[in-house]
Amino acid sequence: MHYLLAIDQGTSSTRAMLFTKTGELVKMSQHQLTQFYPHPGWVEHDPEEIWQTTLLSIREVIASIPVNKIITCGITNQRETTLIWDKQTNKCLAPAIVWQDRRTSEYCLSLAKYAPVIQAKTGLLLDPYFSASKLHWLLKNIPNVDVLLAQNRLGFGTIDSFLIYRLTAAASHLTDITNASRTQLFNIHTQQWDDELLDIFAIPKKILPEVCASDANFGNINKDFFGSEIPINGVAGDQQAAMIGQGCVENGMVKATFGTGGFLMLNTDINPVESKHKLLTTIAYKIGGKTIYGLEGSLYQAGTTVKWLRDELKIITTSSETKDLAESLTSNEGVYFVPSFTGLGAPHWLSIKGALIIGLSRTSNRAHFARAALESVCYQTRDILVAMGIDSNIPISILRVDGGMAANNWMLQFLASLCGIEVARPNCIETTAQGAAMLAAIGNGVMDLEYVSKHWVCDEQFKPLANMTKMDEYYNGWLQALDMAKAGV
Numbered sequence: 134m135h136y137l138l139a140i141d142q143g144t145s146s147t148r149a150m151l152f153t154k155t156g157e158l159v160k161m162s163q164h165q166l167t168q169f170y171p172h173p174g175w176v177e178h179d180p181e182e183i184w185q186t187t188l189l190s191i192r193e194v195i196a197s198i199p200v201n202k203i204i205t206c207g208i209t210n211q212r213e214t215t216l217i218w219d220k221q222t223n224k225c226l227a228p229a230i231v232w233q234d235r236r237t238s239e240y241c242l243s244l245a246k247y248a249p250v251i252q253a254k255t256g257l258l259l260d261p262y263f264s265a266s267k268l269h270w271l272l273k274n275i276p277n278v279d280v281l282l283a284q285n286r287l288g289f290g291t292i293d294s295f296l297i298y299r300l301t302a303a304a305s306h307l308t309d310i311t312n313a314s315r316t317q318l319f320n321i322h323t324q325q326w327d328d329e330l331l332d333i334f335a336i337p338k339k340i341l342p343e344v345c346a347s348d349a350n351f352g353n354i355n356k357d358f359f360g361s362e363i364p365i366n367g368v369a370g371d372q373q374a375a376m377i378g379q380g381c382v383e384n385g386m387v388k389a390t391f392g393t394g395g396f397l398m399l400n401t402d403i404n405p406v407e408s409k410h411k412l413l414t415t416i417a418y419k420i421g422g423k424t425i426y427g428l429e430g431s432l433y434q435a436g437t438t439v440k441w442l443r444d445e446l447k448i449i450t451t452s453s454e455t456k457d458l459a460e461s462l463t464s465n466e467g468v469y470f471v472p473s474f475t476g477l478g479a480p481h482w483l484s485i486k487g488a489l490i491i492g493l494s495r496t497s498n499r500a501h502f503a504r505a506a507l508e509s510v511c512y513q514t515r516d517i518l519v520a521m522g523i524d525s526n527i528p529i530s531i532l533r534v535d536g537g538m539a540a541n542n543w544m545l546q547f548l549a550s551l552c553g554i555e556v557a558r559p560n561c562i563e564t565t566a567q568g569a570a571m572l573a574a575i576g577n578g579v580m581d582l583e584y585v586s587k588h589w590v591c592d593e594q595f596k597p598l599a600n601m602t603k604m605d606e607y608y609n610g611w612l613q614a615l616d617m618a619k620a621g622v
Contacts (some may be wrong), residue, residue: 136198136288137570138206140187141370141563142292144168144393145436146418147183150563152570154579155205156588158561162193163390168417169228174475176233176276176323177228183292206354207367207573209272209374209565212392215267216527217340219281220288223303226275229292230267232439233433235294235396235475236267237512238484247333254320254327254416256405258482261430264291265334265440273336273580291316295539296341297351300365305352307366308342310424314416319344321405321416322444323528324424328495346419348576353553356618366576372396372563374427378568379533379559380580381588382425386527387521391538394478395432395510397517400425407621409479420582428525429519430479434472435536438506442476448499456543458503467492469614470505478513480520481615489618492610497505509622512550512611518552531555533589535564542595550599551608560590 137152148163149277164186169177195203213232218225230236238261244251248259257263268289268322272278290298294308313319318336320327322434324344331338346352351590369377373392376398379388384402389395398557400418405414405426417427439452449455471477471489490505514532522529538544539558549556559568574580 134202137574138191138195138203138209139566139570139573140206140296141190141371141566141569142183142187142296143212144211144233147186147190148566149187149194149384150566150570151194151348154574156562156567156571156574156580156612158567160194161563162190164190164488168231169321172236174238174608176234176475178214178227178230178231180225180295183229183295187296187360195430196471197357200359200363203363204579205573205577206363206368207569207571208293208296208365209369209371209569210296210312212291212312212370212372213262213264214292215264215271216290216292216295217268217271217275217430218288219286219292220303221286226278227271232262233475235261235269237261240269240373241266244333245377249331249340251317251330254322254330255314255317256321257315257317258411258413260482263315263317264287265330265336267334269334277284281445282337282340284340286341289340293370297365298366300354300358301352302357304354305415307345307346307351309345310416311347311370311373312368313344315370315558321414321426346422347572348420350576351549362495364577367572369418369569369572369576371399374568374572375428375535376400376417376568377564377572377585378428379535380586381533382586383397384455384529385527386533388533388535389514390512391435392535392536393436395514397430397514397521399521399527400578400600401525402426403426406525408520408524410524411433411482412517412520412524413479416582418572420572432479432510432513432532433475435510437474438472438509439538441593442502442506446502448502452537454506455503456541458500459543461500461505465504465508466494466497467500468501468505469610470502471614471618472506472509473618479517481516483619485618485621489614491614491617506546507546509609511544511551512608513553514548518554529532530552531557532572533557533559535559535562542552544597546598549595549606553597553601553604556595558592
């Protein structure tokens with residue numbers, strides 16, 4: 134038997150998975166990743182922890198098979214997270230600045246006059262979320278960076294580029310087009326690093342990786358790591374990989390991934406749709422020389438909200454408890470939670486700090502907190518779906534979901550009823566890694582997009598059940614809570 138290897142380097146953990154050459158999951162290894170919060174609004178990772186957990190996860194999944202039975206490797210990753218390293222020593226010069234980090238908020242405000250040109254070229258809003266302002270901050274705050282730059286020793290990368298560089302033993306300084314499209318330095322229309330954008334953010338082009346198609350040859354994993362070379366034939370950011378894993382490869386299909394954050398992406402085919410509702414126009418993938426665009430909306434907080442209930446409030450011991458707690462209530466009893474720990478994502482894009490819970494009474498208990506947390510993900514999802522429908526003029530009737538929170542049947546049923554659409558969960562919930570594996574198989578020539586589309590298998594469907602008037606009442610309560618959060622009440 135031959136296999137596909139997938140590396141899924143996420144915000145909360147690093148995972149490696151082994152799939153058959155037809156895309157069935159065989160084995161998985163996962164190691165948690167530490168998040169550091171050195172200052173309010175700052176979020177960092179240790180690059181060496183990312184690297185070591187990657188190696189460890191791969192070794193564990195391939196331990197019982199001959200390495201030469203692995204056809205190819207695909208990489209998918211948390212996007213926008215920014216690293217910079219010394220190419221001579223291969224050491225990172227600072228912690229990785231995670232996509233959630235808000236330290237560059239004031240800097241982004243200072244660039245407000247450039248916002249229209251940035252959005253026109255990149256499809257992105259001017260925001261600390263993206264890599265460009267993070268990279269600017271690193272270049273301004275790393276000691277002796279000018280000396281290293283003059284010696285051509287500096288390398289910038291998002292997580293995919295960092296892992297490719299390390300795995301190929303510094304042979305490949307590359308990124309794929311989906312990750313490049315999230316840096317705010319890449320023109321999604323010309324599909325090149327953009328000189329005007331580089332000037333705006335004061336970024337020297339020579340430190341950037343070369344941009345490749347998603348199904349390109351990114352080099353070989355050096356044989357010294359696992360005993361045999363393994364070609365890397367597919368790379369995509371996590372949400373784009375999930376699009377492929379979910380089989381959303383036709384115009385009008387939409388998926389939602391509920392992991393650390395929540396991410397919705399609508400396939401708009403070869404047409405980049407300009408949003409009037411603060412959604413992002415992005416590159417979904419480039420396969421076989423054809424570039425496909427997507428319309429995306431993101432929630433900063435999804436699984437992290439449940440993690441907050443567990444780790445900080447300690448009102449649950451496992452994430453799965455939220456389902457039973459939510460089911461124990463016949464309504465939310467007016468309790469709403471706005472998870473604006475580090476601001477709010479699409480379509481609001483607010484940099485407010487501090488979450489808000491309203492409607493508590495003397496009889497409120499942990500069930501109300503759990504239900505409000507789950508409902509908050511659903512309300513934000515409806516916010517985005519409404520905006521997507523208006524921007525794209527595409528009627529959305531089915532939402533394919535994945536990620537850790539997609540295991541929660543109560544949440545998916547509430548989501549279906551709230552949004553008035555069918556919600557479908559696939560048989561393989563690990564669609565991000567599966568998408569990376571299938572992308573690598575496409576790049577290697579052992580699979581094609583038609584196969585990906587036809588072999589998506591549904592595990593369970595959730596149809597709207599509740600009275601829509603009641604759901605609208607719930608949603609109006611959310612909008613009122615949102616107004617309070619915006620007003621700083």
